Amino acid sequence: MRLDIGVIKGDGIGPEIVTEAMKVLDKVGEIYQHELSYSQLLLGGASIDAHGIPLTDETVAEAKKCQAVLMGSIGGDAKVSPWYQLEPSKRPEAGLLKIRKELNLFANLRPAILYEELKGACPLKEEITEGGFDMMIMRELTGGLYFGERKTVEEDGVVTAYDSLTYNENEIRRIAKRGFDIAMKRHKKVTSVDKANVLDSSRLWRKTVEEVGADYPEVTLEHMLVDNCAMQLVKDPKQFDVILTENMFGDILSDEASMVTGSIGMLASASLNETKFGLYEPSGGSAPDIAGKGIANPIATILSAAMMLRFSLDLDKEADAIEQAVAQVLKDGYRTGDIMSDGKTLVGTAQMGDLICNRIKR
Ligand code: NAD
Numbered sequence: 001m002r003l004d005i006g007v008i009k010g011d012g013i014g015p016e017i018v019t020e021a022m023k024v025l026d027k028v029g030e031i032y033q034h035e036l037s038y039s040q041l042l043l044g045g046a047s048i049d050a051h052g053i054p055l056t057d058e059t060v061a062e063a064k065k066c067q068a069v070l071m072g073s074i075g076g077d078a079k080v081s082p083w084y085q086l087e088p089s090k091r092p093e094a095g096l097l098k099i100r101k102e103l104n105l106f107a108n109l110r111p112a113i114l115y116e117e118l119k120g121a122c123p124l125k126e127e128i129t130e131g132g133f134d135m136m137i138m139r140e141l142t143g144g145l146y147f148g149e150r151k152t153v154e155e156d157g158v159v160t161a162y163d164s165l166t167y168n169e170n171e172i173r174r175i176a177k178r179g180f181d182i183a184m185k186r187h188k189k190v191t192s193v194d195k196a197n198v199l200d201s202s203r204l205w206r207k208t209v210e211e212v213g214a215d216y217p218e219v220t221l222e223h224m225l226v227d228n229c230a231m232q233l234v235k236d237p238k239q240f241d242v243i244l245t246e247n248m249f250g251d252i253l254s255d256e257a258s259m260v261t262g263s264i265g266m267l268a269s270a271s272l273n274e275t276k277f278g279l280y281e282p283s284g285g286s287a288p289d290i291a292g293k294g295i296a297n298p299i300a301t302i303l304s305a306a307m308m309l310r311f312s313l314d315l316d317k318e319a320d321a322i323e324q325a326v327a328q329v330l331k332d333g334y335r336t337g338d339i340m341s342d343g344k345t346l347v348g349t350a351q352m353g354d355l356i357c358n359r360i361k362r
Contacts, residue, residue, distance in 0.1 A: 001033075001034045001035070001313075001315075002034070002035045002037060003029070003034050003035065003036050003037065003067060003313060004037050004039070004065070004066045004067050005025070005036060005037070005038050005039070005066055005067065005068055005069070005070055005308070006038075006039050006041050006062065006063045006065075006066035006068070006069035006070070007022065007038045007039065007040055007041065007069070007070050007071075008041045008042070008043045008044075008069060008070070008071040008072065008074075009040070009046070009072050010043060010044055010045075010046065010071060010072035010073050010074040010286060011044050011045040011046055011072075011073070011074050011075055011076055011092065011286045011288075011291075012072075012073060012074075012075065012076060012285070012286025012287050012288045012291040013072065013073065013286055013287045013290060013291045013296035013349075014071075014072025014073050014074065014286055015072060016072075016291070016292075016294065016296050016298070016349045016350075017072050017073075017282065017296055017297075017298040017300070017301040017349065018070065018071070018072040018301055019350075019353070020298035020301065020302060020349060020350065020352065020353030020356075021070060021298060021301040021302045021304065021305040021353075022038065022070075022305075023353045023354075023357055024302050024305060024322060024325075024353060024356055024357055024360070025070075025305050025309075027357040027360050028309070028318045028321060028322065028360060031321075031360060031361070031362050032315070032317070032318050032321075032362065034315075034318075039062055039065070039066055041059050041062055041063055041069065042056075042059060043055055043059065043071070043074055043092075043095045043096065043099060044074025044075060044092035044093075044095050044096065044286075045074060045075065045076050045081065045083045045092045046074075047059065047095060048083050048086070048090070048091075048092065052090075053090055053095075054074075054090065054091065054092050054093075054094050054095025054096075054098070055094075055095035055098045055099055059099075060098075060099065060102045060103075063099065063102075063103065064103070066277075067276070067277065067312055067313060068276075068277060068278050068279075068280060068308045068312035068313065069278075069279045069280065070280050070281075070301075070304065070305055070308055071279060071280065071281040072281070072282070072286070072301060073281065073282060073284060073285045073286040073287070074092045074093070074095065074096055074286055075092040075093060075285060075286045075288075076092065076286065076288050077288040077289075081288075099279070100141070100271060100279070101142075103271075103273055103277065103279065104142075104273040104274065105141060105142075105271035105272060105273050105278070105279055106140065106141050106142040106143075106171070106174065106175065106272075106273060106274075107138060107139075107140065107141060107174075107175050107178045107179075107271065107272040107273075108138070108139040108140075108141045108250065108254075108269065108270070108271050108272075109136060109137070109138055109139075109182070109269060109270040109271070109272065109307070109311070110136070110137045110139070110254045110257070110258065110267065110268075110269045110283060111134070111135070111136050111137075111267075111268055111269075111303070111307070112133070112134075112135050112136075112137065112237075112254075112257035112258050112260070112261050112267075113132070113133070113134045113135075113261060113266075114129055114132040114133050114134075114237070114260065114261050114262070115132055115266075115327060115330050116131065116132045117327075117330040117331055118261075118262045118263075118266070118330065118339060119132070120341055121261075121262025121263060121339065121341075122260055122261065122262055123259070123260065124234060124237075124260055128234075128235070128236065128237070128238075129237075131238070133237040133238045133240070135237065135240035135241060135242070135243060135257065136182060136186065136241070136242045136243070137243045137245070137250060137253060137254040137257055138175065138178065138179045138182060138242055138243065138244045138245070138250070139245055139246075139247060139249075139250025139251065139253075139254055140167075140171065140172075140175045140245070140246045140247045140250065141247060141250075141271060142171075142247075143166070143167050143171045143246070143247060144165055144166070144167060144201070144246045144247035144248055145163055145164070145165040145247065145248045146247050146248065146251075147247070148163060148164035148165055148166045149162075149163075149164045149166075150162060150163045150164065165199065165201050165248075166201065167201045167204060167205060167246065169204060169208050172204065172205050172208040172209065173208055173211075173212055174274060175244070176192075176208060176209045176212040176213070176244060177212055178272060179192075179209075179242055179244035180212060180213060180215070180216040180219050182242055182311070183216070183219045183241060183242040184216065184218065184219065185310065185311075185316065186241050186242060187241040188218050188219045188220060188241070189219065189220045189222070189240075189241035189242065190209075190213065190219055190220070190221050190222070190241070190242045190244050191222050191223075191224050191229070191239075191240055191241070191242070191243050191244070192205070192206065192209045192221065192222070192223050192224070192244045192245070193223075193224050193225070193226050193229045193243055193244065193245040193249055193250075193253065194206050194223065194224075194225065194226065194245070194246070194249070195225060195226050195227075195249075196223070196225070197225060201246070202246075205246060206223055209221070209223075209244065226245070226249045226253070229243070229245075229249075229253060230252070230253065230256060233253065233256050233257055233260065234256075234260065237257070237260060243257075258283060262339065263297065263338045263339045264282075264283060264284040264300070264338070265282075265284060265296065265297025265299060265300055265336060265338045265339065266297065266299050266300055266303070266339065267282065267283035267284065267300050268280070268282060268283070268300050268301075268303035268304040268306070268307055269281055269282065269283045269304065269307075270304065270307045270308070270311060272311065272312075276311070276312050276313075276314075277312060278307075278308065278311055278312045280304040280305065280307055280308040280312075281301070281304055282300030282301045282304055283300060284300060294348045294349050294350060295336060295337050295348055295349060296336070296349050297336040297337075297338050297339065297349070297352065298336075298349050298352055298353050299326055299336075299352065299356075302322060302326060302353070302356060303322070303323065303326060305322065306318075306319040306322035306323050306326075307319070309322070321360050321361060321362070322356070322360065324359075324361075325356045325357075325359035325360045325361075326356055328359045329352070329355045329356050329359060332355075333345050334347050334351075334352065334355050335347065336348070336349065336352055
């Protein structure tokens with residue numbers, strides 16, 4: 001099969017970690033006989049250096065021609081980088097917001113996996129984390145409180161600020177559908193998180209998710225209030241498979257879930273639109289403090305590439321092969337500096353990529 005993949009290497013550690021993910025994808029291509037074709041795209045600081053702006057229309061058009069885009073992180077150190085002397089709309093991060101909007105990426109996926117081997121990095125008690133956990137947070141990304149009408153006014157000498165939380169049923173239906181589709185590829189359980197005891201938008205959320213769920217009889221649907229979910233994530237994270245939720249709740253819960261997994265260098269993510277297309281990237285930033293040193297952890301980007309194979313290209317076996325290779329490398333005791341612990345073998349970015357490649361099997 002021919003795979004057309006857009007690649008945004010990005011800034012800081014981006015080129016180092018994306019290079020390793022491409023190495024792993026090439027190895028998968030070789031073993032499973034896929035022809036990989038990469039289009040190199042510029043975004044963020046690299047695009048400012050080349051074109052004066054963080055994202056060109058040509059790059060957006062190129063990205064749209066690809067089946068999926070794999071991205072490193074963008075941006076630099078705001079205190080020293082000349083990119084941050086530019087007006088806000090020309091800075092690296094503006095390119096990221098623009099590409100998400102242009103590609104209509106309304107669904108954000110963040111897996112939170114605790115590997116048995118990295119249990120030490122988890123702040124929860126051992127009896128809670130025994131056996132590890134593996135959940136997927138699906139957050140609506142383009143609606144809700146962050147995009148609603150807002151204003152600050154002075155009324156009778158008192159300053160009052162308003163933010164509005166709005167969802168329509170179509171916005172809820174499309175994200176719910178993606179959530180159930182993803183649950184079908186996993187353990188077939190969706191926990192829809194809302195605040196339906198208080199908010200109208202949550203009551204519509206719950207009703208619409210139930211309607212969508214009726215089309216997925218194999219998937220178990222449960223509803224949970226957001227305050228309870230925040231507690232359950234630290235009390236019993238193993239109960240979750242797919243958590244489906246709106247923008248602000250997802251923003252907070254996904255950070256909480258990722259904290260309990262350990263290092264930022266392990267956290268993959270994806271943003272999807274209504275088609276199979278997605279943008280896949282590590283959750284961390286461009287880590288200018290360690291850029292160019294060959295010590296960044298490439299695993300989050302490699303796991304993002306596995307998500308790309310699974311969710312945009314429907315290559316589940318190939319995605320499994322990458323995930324198993326990562327788990328095996330950790331089991332064999334290899335660690336980059338961010339996840340290093342006593343008695344383990346310290347390796348750099350490229351060596352970690354090689355070790356994972358060597359463990360990919362059919
Ligand atoms: P950061 O995530 O880049 O770094 C935070 C800490 O985590 C640093 O100590 C860094 O060394 C470490 N770290 C991050 N990724 C790592 C990895 N793969 N391996 C080992 N250690 C890793 O956050 P920051 O310093 O606040 O931001 C730096 C730049 O990244 C800023 O310009 C910011 O705007 C940008 N950023 C970009 C994205 C994105 O591209 N989606 C996301 C977040 C931040």
